[in-house]
Amino acid sequence: MIETIAHPRAEQPGRAPRHVPGEAGLWVFILGDMTMFALLFGAFLYARQHQPAAFAAGRAQLSLAIGAINTLVLLTSSLLVALAPQAHRAKRPAAASRMLAGAGACALTFVALKAIEWTTLISSHPHLTNNHFFAYYFALTGLHLLHLMLGTAGLALVHRTFRRGSGQPRDRLIIEAGCSYWHMVDLVWVLIFPLVYLAST
Amino acid sequence: MTEETPQMLTTDPPTLTSTERPSSDPPLTPRDFRAWRLCTWAGVAYAVTLLPAFALLAHFVPPPRENWSAEHVAAFFRGHEVGIRLGMEGLLMFGLTYALLSISLARLMTRIEGRGGFLAGIQLLGGIITALITMGCALLWLTASLRAGSRSPSEIQLLNDVGWMTIDVTIMATILQFLAFGAACLINDGRPVPLFPRWLGYLSFFFAFEYLVEYVMPSVHTGPFAWQGLLSFYVALGTFGVWIVTVTVYALRAISTVQREPAR
Numbered sequence: 097m098i099e100t101i102a103h104p105r106a107e108q109p110g111r112a113p114r115h116v117p118g119e120a121g122l123w124v125f126i127l128g129d130m131t132m133f134a135l136l137f138g139a140f141l142y143a144r145q146h147q148p149a150a151f152a153a154g155r156a157q158l159s160l161a162i163g164a165i166n167t168l169v170l171l172t173s174s175l176l177v178a179l180a181p182q183a184h185r186a187k188r189p190a191a192a193s194r195m196l197a198g199a200g201a202c203a204l205t206f207v208a209l210k211a212i213e214w215t216t217l218i219s220s221h222p223h224l225t226n227n228h229f230f231a232y233y234f235a236l237t238g239l240h241l242l243h244l245m246l247g248t249a250g251l252a253l254v255h256r257t258f259r260r261g262s263g264q265p266r267d268r269l270i271i272e273a274g275c276s277y278w279h280m281v282d283l284v285w286v287l288i289f290p291l292v293y294l295a296s297t
Numbered sequence: 298m299t300e301e302t303p304q305m306l307t308t309d310p311p312t313l314t315s316t317e318r319p320s321s322d323p324p325l326t327p328r329d330f331r332a333w334r335l336c337t338w339a340g341v342a343y344a345v346t347l348l349p350a351f352a353l354l355a356h357f358v359p360p361p362r363e364n365w366s367a368e369h370v371a372a373f374f375r376g377h378e379v380g381i382r383l384g385m386e387g388l389l390m391f392g393l394t395y396a397l398l399s400i401s402l403a404r405l406m407t408r409i410e411g412r413g414g415f416l417a418g419i420q421l422l423g424g425i426i427t428a429l430i431t432m433g434c435a436l437l438w439l440t441a442s443l444r445a446g447s448r449s450p451s452e453i454q455l456l457n458d459v460g461w462m463t464i465d466v467t468i469m470a471t472i473l474q475f476l477a478f479g480a481a482c483l484i485n486d487g488r489p490v491p492l493f494p495r496w497l498g499y500l501s502f503f504f505a506f507e508y509l510v511e512y513v514m515p516s517v518h519t520g521p522f523a524w525q526g527l528l529s530f531y532v533a534l535g536t537f538g539v540w541i542v543t544v545t546v547y548a549l550r551a552i553s554t555v556q557r558e559p560a561r
Contacts, residue, residue, distance in 0.1 A: 121496035128503030
């Protein structure tokens with residue numbers, strides 16, 4: 097899923113040591129973050145087991161269409177984020193920049209749709225968070241949204257690195273870290289969508 | 298620049314120009330290094346005071362639940378009146394030691410980012426506010442325990458509520474501190490061995506992100522997000538303790554590194 101970029105050792109497959117995208121420490125953060133989401137998913141499932149009716153009723157109020165479109169939007173963005181470093185490595189900076197801009201547009205679309213979804217829910221049900229399903233719904237989607245915003249800032253940083261093209265070793269770190277993080281944001285959503293929007297008890 | 302001789306024990310710090318950073322810190326005396334190490338250990342003092350004061354004296358592990366009735370909360374405070382009072386007084390006495398650790402870290406961060414850097418100041422701000430919040434919450438619980446026998450249950454519940462609410466939703470100060478510290482760990486300052494390992498920076502980022510779950514607390518009264526919950530309470534306290542101990546170990550090591558570095 098994650099491409100290595102212009103790494104000298106990566107050009108000799110077979111003999112080369114395995115390359116960690118970004119750097120090893122980055123994965124302390126990414127895997128730690130994913131562990132946190134895993135705990136949240138566990139808590140969600142546990143609560144759902146105890147209140148199946150409330151959770152089913154809450155799920156019925158969500159807009160499946162917005163959830164599905166947002167899933168497609170994020171999957172598209174992940175594809176672009178996977179392709180952009182390849183284009184950058186193939187010395188096609190304009191294409192790489194365009195792909196990243198496309199991923200950024202996907203991120204904005206996601207945020208806009210999420211805003212519509214939230215405002216609709218809140219305005220029609222002002223006491224929503226007294227319901228356990230919606231407490232979890234806002235917790236999961238809200239935390240994911242914060243991660244997505246940070247990931248978008250990361251993509252902007254990658255974009256700037258592409259445009260500068262200074263070829264420093266630091267560039268590779270920024271590109272790989274930004275892209276890896278974005279894939280995590282996407283992965284978490286791909287888990288939230290079936291769990292919250294689709295699955296029934 | 299005659300002040301830059303190693304014997305400057307009593308002279309003023311040399312005037313610094315922007316081009317001289319980060320290598321032109323004034324030389325520190327052995328006494329300064331002792332104070333620096335003491336400030337670092339103060340963080341451990343905070344951790345080892347907080348835990349027994351919280352758990353053993355006040356019986357706040359697990360805390361009075363978010364979903365308890367006023368009568369239930371009042372009975373808890375009446376039952377543990379003396380323990381809560383002593384525990385909270387302990388927190389008030391030692392709360393500021395956390396800020397001392399932040400001062401030590403800020404000095405180390407200045408050695409990484411240079412005197413023009415902003416991260417040290419942001420970290421210090423977050424650390425000081427975190428210490429003050431601990432003390433503010435202790436003050437609320439202390440007040441709840443005062444006259445617990447004659448105070449109405451709803452007043453005790455209110456003070457208890459405000460205390461737990463405050464300690465959870467003001468976590469942004471700690472998040473800011475962790476983010477600034479983490480960012481400084483990722484700066485390449487040209488040292489062959491960095492003062493703090495890069496993974497410690499990423500670990501700080503992870504912990505900072507984990508603390509965001511505190512903002513779910515007001516919406517749920519039970520489960521892992523409630524103030525007595527697995528994530529809001531146990532994981533948050535645990536990671537906070539791990540951070541303090543880990544950072545202290547590496548800070549002490551970094552101070553020794555700074556002490557061994559030739560005066561530049």
